Amino acid sequence: SQQGEEDPQALSIQEGENATMNCSYKTSINNLQWYRQNSGRGLVHLILIRSNEREKHSGRLRVTLDTSKKSSSLLITASRAADTASYFCATTIGGANSKLTFGKGITLSVRP
Amino acid sequence: GAVVSQHPSWVICKSGTSVKIECRSLDFQATTMFWYRQFPKQSLMLMATSNEGSKATYEQGVEKDKFLINHASLTLSTLTVTSAHPEDSSFYICSARSVIAGGHEQFFGPGTRLTVL
Numbered sequence: 458s459q460q461g462e463e464d465p466q467a468l469s470i471q472e473g474e475n476a477t478m479n480c481s482y483k484t485s486i487n488n489l490q491w492y493r494q495n496s497g498r499g500l501v502h503l504i505l506i507r508s509n510e511r512e513k514h515s516g517r518l519r520v521t522l523d524t525s526k527k528s529s530s531l532l533i534t535a536s537r538a539a540d541t542a543s544y545f546c547a548t549t550i551g552g553a554n555s556k557l558t559f560g561k562g563i564t565l566s567v568r569p
Numbered sequence: 570g571a572v573v574s575q576h577p578s579w580v581i582c583k584s585g586t587s588v589k590i591e592c593r594s595l596d597f598q599a600t601t602m603f604w605y606r607q608f609p610k611q612s613l614m615l616m617a618t619s620n621e622g623s624k625a626t627y628e629q630g631v632e633k634d635k636f637l638i639n640h641a642s643l644t645l646s647t648l649t650v651t652s653a654h655p656e657d658s659s660f661y662i663c664s665a666r667s668v669i670a671g672g673h674e675q676f677f678g679p680g681t682r683l684t685v686l
Contacts (some may be wrong), residue, residue: 497660498680499575499677559612
């Protein structure tokens with residue numbers, strides 16, 4: 458079963474606007490990661506946030522993690538048409554044999 | 570950065586044939602490799618986890634006799650879809666992880682699109 462649930466399922470914004478995507482999960486995690494997938498392509502790792510971290514930045518990306526609410530958000534600032542893609546959150550549970558569990562994904566469309 | 574390749578990138582085959590997909594870690598040794606399947610507009614579903622030199626661990630509902638996984642070396646894992654049928658048509662993605670360097674990050678391949686006629 459899927460651990461992460463993103464919302465909204467689809468998001469359409471104008472270029473230059475900010476995009477906020479949320480992910481909720483059910484059980485305690487080691488870390489949470491966000492990935493991007495362009496249509497028909499592989500996954501691109503965006504950012505990893507550990508369970509003891511609350512916020513991380515990478516370029517135009519900002520990720521927050523609230524372990525008390527079991528939720529994370531991904532903010533893309535000053536969006537570009539090239540940001541159009543599907544975005545997935547994935548959680549890791551467990552130790553050396555941990556595996557990623559993906560959410561259903563969010564389809565982001567950035568209109569030029 | 571760590572690079573994972575998959576071959577072929579796409580394949581079309583007739584129903585009943587077997588198809589082998591290769592996953593290679595190009596610049597690191599992958600102690601563990603993962604195989605995922607993704608249907609159109611859906612998320613990635615983990616099929617199996619393979620550790621080098623041992624049998625793969627399959628997720629519930631995945632037929633191990635249909636999806637044969639071999640992880641014979643630290644840089645190569647193969648997934649063979651045996652007697653493929655149209656319902657096996659999907660996007661298959663592998664990922665590789667190395668804990669030798671102390672990391673737990675997974676690096677994903679570009680995926681293989683399988684179409685069974």
